[in-house]
Every structure is written in structure tokens, then in C-alpha cells.
Amino acid sequence: MTEIDFILKSYNTDIKGGSVKWESPSNIALVKYWGKKENQIPENPSISFTLTDCKTITEVTFSKKESNNFSFDIYFEGEKNEAFKPKIQTFFERIEVYMPFLKDYHFKIETSNTFPHSSGIASSASGMSAIALCLLSIEQKLSYTSNRGDLSYFDKKASFLARLGSGSACRSINGELVVWGKNKSTESSDLYGVKFDGKVHENFSNYQDTILLVDKGEKQVSSTIGHKLMYGHPFAKERFSQAHNNLEKLKTILASGDIKAFVKVVESEALTLHAMMMTSMPYFILMKPNTLQIINKIWEYRAENNSNVCFTLDAGANVHMLYPENEKENILEFIKNELVIYCQNGHYICDQIGLGANQIGF
CATH class of the missing domain: 3.30.230.10 (Ribosomal Protein S5; domain 2)
Structure with a gap:
């Protein structure tokens, strides 16, 4: 149309x-x-x-x-x-x-x-x-x-x-x-x-998203301004090409149910988004120290527990934890024991695909 x-x-x-x-x-x-x-x-x-x-x-x-x-x-x-x-x-x-x-x-x-x-x-x-x-x-x-x-x-x-x-x-x-x-x-x-x-494997059914609220205040830079800074960005052309490639990869991953590959693409995309912000002119950082603490804790937990949990970020400091429904109980326990201290006023939101x-x- x-x-x-x-x-x-x-x-x-x-x-x-x-x-x-x-x-x-x-x-x-x-x-x-x-x-x-x-x-x-x-x-x-x-x-x-x-x-x-x-x-x-x-x-x-x-x-x-x-x-x-x-x-x-x-x-x-x-x-x-x-x-x-x-x-x-x-x-x-x-x-x-x-x-x-x-x-x-x-x-x-x-x-x-x-x-x-x-x-x-x-x-x-x-x-x-x-x-x-x-x-x-x-x-x-x-x-x-x-x-x-x-x-x-x-x-x-x-x-x-x-x-x-x-x-x-x-x-x-x-x-x-x-x-x-x-x-x-x-x-x-x-x-x-x-x-x-495309086909979506049952591994991704009822996928969970728990959002850790690191900072509930106004962002330092609006998304509208951030988008405009891609004009003339030294890495813009490669970034746009990367997005096309990652979408093609993700289509295959969603069909196969390969969660390990899903984790790699999703986390890479999140970090690339913030890398574009940090390398624009003017440059800016929307992640907070607690954002990085949470990311490192997620990596440690995944390695130690053979978990499929991963993170992604929007244009802000909060962390979205994505994971299969069958890990929900363990992940929520992990959040309560180790991650809630990095959330503003201990707040987080439990959500899932809708x-x-x-x-x-x-």
C-alpha cells in the first residue's frame, strides 16, 4: 500500500x-x-x-x-x-x-x-x-x-x-x-x-522480558535528537548494513530455535545502538554505572548456570532481561538476590511477549 x-x-x-x-x-x-x-x-x-x-x-x-x-x-x-x-x-x-x-x-x-x-x-x-x-x-x-x-x-x-x-x-x-x-x-x-x-520455534513462545529500572528519570538526550545525529555519522553506513544482516540472521535463528545464537545477535545489537550514541558528534552516554553492573552480572550468571538469559537496551539506562519461560522462576530469584540493588528504589517490571x-x- x-x-x-x-x-x-x-x-x-x-x-x-x-x-x-x-x-x-x-x-x-x-x-x-x-x-x-x-x-x-x-x-x-x-x-x-x-x-x-x-x-x-x-x-x-x-x-x-x-x-x-x-x-x-x-x-x-x-x-x-x-x-x-x-x-x-x-x-x-x-x-x-x-x-x-x-x-x-x-x-x-x-x-x-x-x-x-x-x-x-x-x-x-x-x-x-x-x-x-x-x-x-x-x-x-x-x-x-x-x-x-x-x-x-x-x-x-x-x-x-x-x-x-x-x-x-x-x-x-x-x-x-x-x-x-x-x-x-x-x-x-x-x-x-x-x-x-517467518517461522517461530516453540523455544521463543511466551518469551519473558523483565525490565530493570536503573533510572526512571528523563533521558539526557531524546531519541529524536539521537536519530538526527546519525546524519554524517562516521559509522552510519556500516551500521545500516549490519542491521540488514542481523535481521536476516535472526529470521533463521527464530525458525531454528537456536537461543544461543539469538543471545549473540540481541546483545550485539544493544551494544551497537549505544556505540552509535557514544561515537556521534556530539557524543553522549545513556547507560549508567548500574547498567554496566547488571550486564556483567547477567554474563556471570549465564556462564555459571548455562542459562539462556540475555539483555537488551533501548535508548536509555534500563535493562531488558529476555529469557525463556522455563527459566522464569530461577531468573526472578537471581534478580531478587543479585540485581535489585542496582535498580532505582528496587523497582523492576515483569512482562512477556504480547x-x-x-x-x-x-
Whole structure:
């Protein structure tokens, strides 16, 4: 599908208002996306696990108005939040061509997270995807077109819109594994996320993700700025090529069930992501001392116990521990005994692979 396919051609102007509510999960990339072109197009493909419990819950109430401008209020965790308005304004400007009704209504956006905001758990992914899903449900209420009952179209447009709010948000619509970015080894698109089309061995069923919250504060450098620093980066070309190769490797690994090989690719990708940050200009480090302590503890534990646990990182200090479900009891004991001391206020979140977003209100 192309951008033109997502333009709403006509809609019912008589509907006065209503409300919709969605919950949308975060996701954790296995092959990382870092660097983007114009219009939120990725420089390299990525693949991610969709999570279950780390999610954003968003309700959008809309009411008819007369003025020809964007009108919206945002409430985060029950409090009116002006800081989020510029990002939503930019989002509305980007998607207006696809949703021409946006200036016809005032929108009250009420949102909350089940996890700390802006701490490297992809809150923008869950947040922007939840808003995109709400707006698309509103579009369906207004639309005359035959696409209203087409779930495939709905998912693709939701992912397409979410991408224009936050690149990684396009991977939060579906689960369990989602690919974003054109590549030769999987079905894919630069415009929206696509459910992974390859075989997945039972070794990766119900895979666990325990997130160790090393730092729950705002990141020193936003992901938006970090992506821009890939322009002119001395290692950018090799990094983009590496991502294509690692995605091809991972497709084979997921089919074979080779968890040892999975660990190598996933940890290498995490470290490469942060290496790009440390070698950009200006350079920056988002890992904290406790991030490194945890990584080394994981390596020691894996070697001593013949475990399949591994780590990955988003653009932040927190550590995602990925492991098979049959190791859950032992890993949680390991966390309580040896890793919780490195977590801010002893906090960590237990999660697992999920199936994507859900509508919870009409």
C-alpha cells in the first residue's frame, strides 16, 4: 500500500461527538532502528517483541466545533499536561492530509502509562500508537468508505499513522514479532510495521522480558535528537548494513530455535545502538554505572548456570532481561538476590511477549 491509500476521501459531517478508548503496548526492538530519513522513514529495518503489561491507556473524547484549527487538550495521569502539546500538534499536522476531520472537532486526550514515562521503555511507542488507534476508530465512526470492516487496512493505517508520531510506535499495533523497514529477508514496509512472516520455534513462545529500572528519570538526550545525529555519522553506513544482516540472521535463528545464537545477535545489537550514541558528534552516554553492573552480572550468571538469559537496551539506562519461560522462576530469584540493588528504589517490571493493542471503549 502507498500513502495515497490512507487518505480519507469523504466523511459524515453530521456526527456531533463521542469517545473511544484503546490500550497499546510498548515494544522492545531486537534489531534496533537508529537513524531516519524525512517523514519518519527508517534508515534501517528493525524487528521487535511486542510487550503485554507495559502499555499506554488512552481515551479520546471528540466534540464538534466551528473554528478551522487544531484544538485539543491532553491529560496525563489525570493532570492537564501542556508539555506534550507541541508533539501532538506536530503529529496532527503530519496526519491531517490522511484525516481531514481533525480540524472539525475538539479532542480531549486522556492518557496514562503502566510504567515510568521517558525512561527508556519506549513510552512514545505505546503513547503515540494509542492515540493513532483512537483517532482511527473515530475515523471509522465518520467514514462512508468500504474500508470500515477491513481489519488489515485498519492495522496498516493505524501503524502508518503511529509512525508519523513516533517511528517505533508503528511496531506496537500488532504482535508478537513486528518488522518495520524494507529489507530482503522478510515481508516489510517503510510505511508501517508488518507482523513477522517467518517461522517461530516453540523455544521463543511466551518469551519473558523483565525490565530493570536503573533510572526512571528523563533521558539526557531524546531519541529524536539521537536519530538526527546519525546524519554524517562516521559509522552510519556500516551500521545500516549490519542491521540488514542481523535481521536476516535472526529470521533463521527464530525458525531454528537456536537461543544461543539469538543471545549473540540481541546483545550485539544493544551494544551497537549505544556505540552509535557514544561515537556521534556530539557524543553522549545513556547507560549508567548500574547498567554496566547488571550486564556483567547477567554474563556471570549465564556462564555459571548455562542459562539462556540475555539483555537488551533501548535508548536509555534500563535493562531488558529476555529469557525463556522455563527459566522464569530461577531468573526472578537471581534478580531478587543479585540485581535489585542496582535498580532505582528496587523497582523492576515483569512482562512477556504480547499480541498487540486492544480497544477497550467505544
